Amino acid sequence: MHILGIVVTGIGVTFLFLGGLGLFRFPDVYNRVQAGTKCTTLGAFSTVVGVGIMQPGWFWKALIIGIFILSTNPISSHSLGRAAYKSGTKLTEGSVVDKAREFEQYREEQ
Amino acid sequence: MSITMIVFLSLIGLGLVLSFLRMLSGPTAPDRAVAVDTMTTIIVASLVLLGFILGRYVYLDVALVYSLISFIGLVALARFLERGF
Numbered sequence: 001m002h003i004l005g006i007v008v009t010g011i012g013v014t015f016l017f018l019g020g021l022g023l024f025r026f027p028d029v030y031n032r033v034q035a036g037t038k039c040t041t042l043g044a045f046s047t048v049v050g051v052g053i054m055q056p057g058w059f060w061k062a063l064i065i066g067i068f069i070l071s072t073n074p075i076s077s078h079s080l081g082r083a084a085y086k087s088g089t090k091l092t093e094g095s096v097v098d099k100a101r102e103f104e105q106y107r108e109e110q
Numbered sequence: 111m112s113i114t115m116i117v118f119l120s121l122i123g124l125g126l127v128l129s130f131l132r133m134l135s136g137p138t139a140p141d142r143a144v145a146v147d148t149m150t151t152i153i154v155a156s157l158v159l160l161g162f163i164l165g166r167y168v169y170l171d172v173a174l175v176y177s178l179i180s181f182i183g184l185v186a187l188a189r190f191l192e193r194g195f
Contacts, residue, residue, distance in 0.1 A: 006114060009159070013118045016152050020125025023132050023148050029140050036129070036148035044155040048173075051162045061170050062158065068177060069154065076147055076184040083192035084140035 005054030012046030015039045028092035029084045037077035044069045115163050122156045143187055150180035 022035030045066045052062030085100060126149060133145035154177045161169025 009118060010114075012155065013121045013159075016155060017121045017125040019148060020128035020152065023145060024128040029138065029144065032132070032141065032144050036144055040148050040151040044151050047155040048158050051158050055162055058162075058167065058170060061174075065154070065158065065170065065174050065177065068174065069151065072177070072181040073147075073151060076181055076188070077144075079185055079188035080140060080143055080147060080191075083143075083188040084138075086192045087140065089138055089140055 001056075002054055005050050005052075007050075008053060009047055009050030012043045012048075012050055015043030015046065019043060028095070029089050030081060030091065033077055033081045033084070037073060041070060041073045044073075111163055115159075118159060119156070119163075122152060122159065126152050126156070140191060143184070143191065146187075147180075147184050150177070150184075154180075 016039070019036055019039030022039060023032050026032050026035055048062045048066040048069070052059035052066075091098060129145050129148045129152065133142050133149065136142040136145060154173045157169050157173040157176065161167070161173070
């Protein structure tokens with residue numbers, strides 16, 4: 001049981017580090033939202049559940065924290081990305097698709 | 111503290127330092143907001159891990175309240191960035 005907890009916590013910690021690295025290296029706000037949210041959600045959930053597995057008396061409260069992170073982190077990152085788009089932040093140079101602008105044009109044609 | 115926990119804490123600290131550098135050098139305001147979002151989630155995970163290492167149950171309560179407050183603050187910050195006041 002202790003080995004399983006260490007493995008799950010190790011996966012989570014690795015994903016937390018990769019989230020920080022992606023946030024540092026990516027060229028654009030939207031890429032950074034994607035890196036900083038997906039990696040950190042999985043990493044934090046896995047770390048917290050791994051600590052709950054290693055210490056069985058703490059499991060339910062750790063699971064509550066994990067479910068809270070899992071449900072609120074996408075909401076805050078979605079509203080941050082939407083705010084970045086609405087406040088006029090430019091996409092990076094190599095971007096090939098902008099679905100939001102296509103949708104605006106489609107709605108103006110209707 | 112075993113060698114495994116030292117490795118885990120240093121990996122978490124490295125991710126925290128990288129996102130802190132992005133918060134210092136972000137070109138626009140949403141960059142800094144995204145960096146703060148990532149930093150709060152990393153800090154919640156590291157609080158739980160630190161509570162396990164030090165053997166204190168109170169750290170779980172601290173992590174829960176911290177994630178709640180950071181969620182509310184980030185939604186308010188996104189609203190401010192979107193509408194202007």
